[in-house]
Amino acid sequence: MKSPLIIKIAIALLLARWKQTTVAAVGVTFSITMFIALLGFMNGLNDLLDGLILNRTPHIRLFNEVSVRQQQPIHQLDKFNRGHNFIHSIKPANSRQAIYNSQPILTTLAADARVLGVAPKINAQVFFTAGTIDITGVINGIDPTAEARLFHFNDYVVEGNTDELENVANSIILGKELARKVLAEPGDIVQVVTPQGERFSLKVVGLFQSGIQEYDKTQSYASIKTTQKILGKDNNYITDIQIKLRDMAVAPAMAVEYAQRFGTLAEDIQTANAQFETGSFVRSLISYAVGITLLIVAGFGIYNILNMMIYEKMDSIAILKATGFAGADVNKIFIFIALSIGITGGLLGLLLGFLVSLGIDQIPFRTASLPTVKTYPVNYNLFFYIIGFCFSLITTYLAGLLPANKASGIDPVIIIRGK
Amino acid sequence: MIHEPTILEARHIEKRFNDAVELPVLKDISFAIKKGEFVSVVGKSGCGKSTLLYILSTMDTDFTGDLLIDGELTRGKKERQLANIRNEKIGFVFQFHYLLHEFSVLENVMLPGLKLGRYSHQELEHRAMERLKTLGIESLALKRANKISGGEKQRVAIARALINDPLIIMGDEPTGNLDKRNGEIVFNIFKQMAEEYKQTLLIVTHDTTFANQTQRIIEMEDGRIIRQ
Numbered sequence: 001m002k003s004p005l006i007i008k009i010a011i012a013l014l015l016a017r018w019k020q021t022t023v024a025a026v027g028v029t030f031s032i033t034m035f036i037a038l039l040g041f042m043n044g045l046n047d048l049l050d051g052l053i054l055n056r057t058p059h060i061r062l063f064n065e066v067s068v069r070q071q072q073p074i075h076q077l078d079k080f081n082r083g084h085n086f087i088h089s090i091k092p093a094n095s096r097q098a099i100y101n102s103q104p105i106l107t108t109l110a111a112d113a114r115v116l117g118v119a120p121k122i123n124a125q126v127f128f129t130a131g132t133i134d135i136t137g138v139i140n141g142i143d144p145t146a147e148a149r150l151f152h153f154n155d156y157v158v159e160g161n162t163d164e165l166e167n168v169a170n171s172i173i174l175g176k177e178l179a180r181k182v183l184a185e186p187g188d189i190v191q192v193v194t195p196q197g198e199r200f201s202l203k204v205v206g207l208f209q210s211g212i213q214e215y216d217k218t219q220s221y222a223s224i225k226t227t228q229k230i231l232g233k234d235n236n237y238i239t240d241i242q243i244k245l246r247d248m249a250v251a252p253a254m255a256v257e258y259a260q261r262f263g264t265l266a267e268d269i270q271t272a273n274a275q276f277e278t279g280s281f282v283r284s285l286i287s288y289a290v291g292i293t294l295l296i297v298a299g300f301g302i303y304n305i306l307n308m309m310i311y312e313k314m315d316s317i318a319i320l321k322a323t324g325f326a327g328a329d330v331n332k333i334f335i336f337i338a339l340s341i342g343i344t345g346g347l348l349g350l351l352l353g354f355l356v357s358l359g360i361d362q363i364p365f366r367t368a369s370l371p372t373v374k375t376y377p378v379n380y381n382l383f384f385y386i387i388g389f390c391f392s393l394i395t396t397y398l399a400g401l402l403p404a405n406k407a408s409g410i411d412p413v414i415i416i417r418g419k
Numbered sequence: 420m421i422h423e424p425t426i427l428e429a430r431h432i433e434k435r436f437n438d439a440v441e442l443p444v445l446k447d448i449s450f451a452i453k454k455g456e457f458v459s460v461v462g463k464s465g466c467g468k469s470t471l472l473y474i475l476s477t478m479d480t481d482f483t484g485d486l487l488i489d490g491e492l493t494r495g496k497k498e499r500q501l502a503n504i505r506n507e508k509i510g511f512v513f514q515f516h517y518l519l520h521e522f523s524v525l526e527n528v529m530l531p532g533l534k535l536g537r538y539s540h541q542e543l544e545h546r547a548m549e550r551l552k553t554l555g556i557e558s559l560a561l562k563r564a565n566k567i568s569g570g571e572k573q574r575v576a577i578a579r580a581l582i583n584d585p586l587i588i589m590g591d592e593p594t595g596n597l598d599k600r601n602g603e604i605v606f607n608i609f610k611q612m613a614e615e616y617k618q619t620l621l622i623v624t625h626d627t628t629f630a631n632q633t634q635r636i637i638e639m640e641d642g643r644i645i646r647q
Contacts, residue, residue, distance in 0.1 A: 005533045005534060009519075012519070012521035012522060013521065015521065016520070315515075316517075316519050318517065319517035319518075320530075321502065322476075322478060322505065322511050322513075322517075323505065323506060323530065323531040323534070323579070324502050324503060324505045324506020324507070324531055324534050325506075326498055326503075327498055327499075327502075328499065329502075329534075411478075412478050413473045413478050413479050416473075416515075416517075416591070417469060417473070
């Protein structure tokens, strides 16, 4: 019953000093606008830069590496086990790059609830022949559908279509730089020679550009079947299993688990690309720091306005208290004023921040490394808007708290006698 | 008169200011006011009469002795409870009008009533208009409080003091800022309230002509009551 009255008085006081109140609200609006725009832009950039590597990197990669066995024959003899055995010139022998039991592993992984998707892969070293010259290169045998779904493969194919890898027999997608070196265009035929000396003709069905030139100079993609054919292997031959998880954070723990379970090597994304998280974190930290600083400045503005208001309205506060308003009521009036400045300023700031983000999103930004990106990236995460609004409420509340306490503590006697 | 209930009673009220040296301002003040009495407190400037009024009004709680309003002891009550007592039982008229300039005359009068919340908004508006009519200023009801003359403002302040039907109206030099004509108007209003509506009034003044027309005079000197 009393709240509407308090709100009515608060609004009357607000309107009495509407110019100053507007200035205070504009301060909040400006800082929230900057906060939203800055965070959106910074995180857009973060996502872009992270995506450059992280989108294409599996969360866990299972593979075998050519390596020397830790367990040498001498270790199996009891009588040599008491001391340390020095063995010289060990060489790896009869090593298999393929993953044993690849099909059961794929089935098991697909059934794991923590796994978002699995994509098998074959790594094949080959030579591309351009006239009389051989150029070293790599053919990645992939499942184009899984690759496109999990690792955004389609985004990097600048010419042609990934589906053709499956539909056209003996087809290949070349890196843009590699295609330039072997003088091939989509529709042409390129010759590849395997290390074993087998020669194959492949039809170029597309070009891709990853954004990392060194990569584009050597890499190419073909379907798993084509690659198995080139290498002369059976259709169980797979060298890598790429796993994408639902939650990236558990990758290190799961990598250990899979390595033990499947008897392969397993590498997680955190170990492979540790520097990216650090970069993202620092950029977010800077945006938050700038946003909060702006809000604190706006908070001082509100503090000043309220203090002025209290000095001007000392008489009104005194008579309110004399006629039966308690200190707590007066306190509520000024907190209400502060919060209404914060809410209006904050909401307007969110709206303006959104508009500025839309504006940044329209600025052209072309880069050779990212063929799909045409304008500056912006992240519209709802979380930033919630955080921004909470910050505006908290700062204005804190800015209003001191003046409100001061107003509620005013002794009406002193003011009334002073006249 | 003798059978009327006591509205306000002061028992041995003492107060001192601690400003470097201890300075007693009120010494052993005891008196009682019965319902319907029109009392004036007179004395020279600095004799402590205003200080006494603020103690009696519950706004100043820094004193020794007991204060009873409507038979209730004020000692030990919380700030909000005292605020409620002021709201419900005491009407104030100060030397300065203290109207809120952001509100209309009608809204200013209604404000303590809205705080009390005993009547609906509509009923309260009706009551406020009645009081403005009694004081002959109903035509000003919708004007903004800063758009009316000084004499009119003081009458609006009286209407505001009356809105909750208080047990007692306290005035601190209510005519002090007014010219003779307006001062007389205000005095006649008080007199009319005392005679027609049996309204209890306690008015602090240094205007002896004003005081001489009231039913009872409490005279103070150097913090003591010398005649009552």
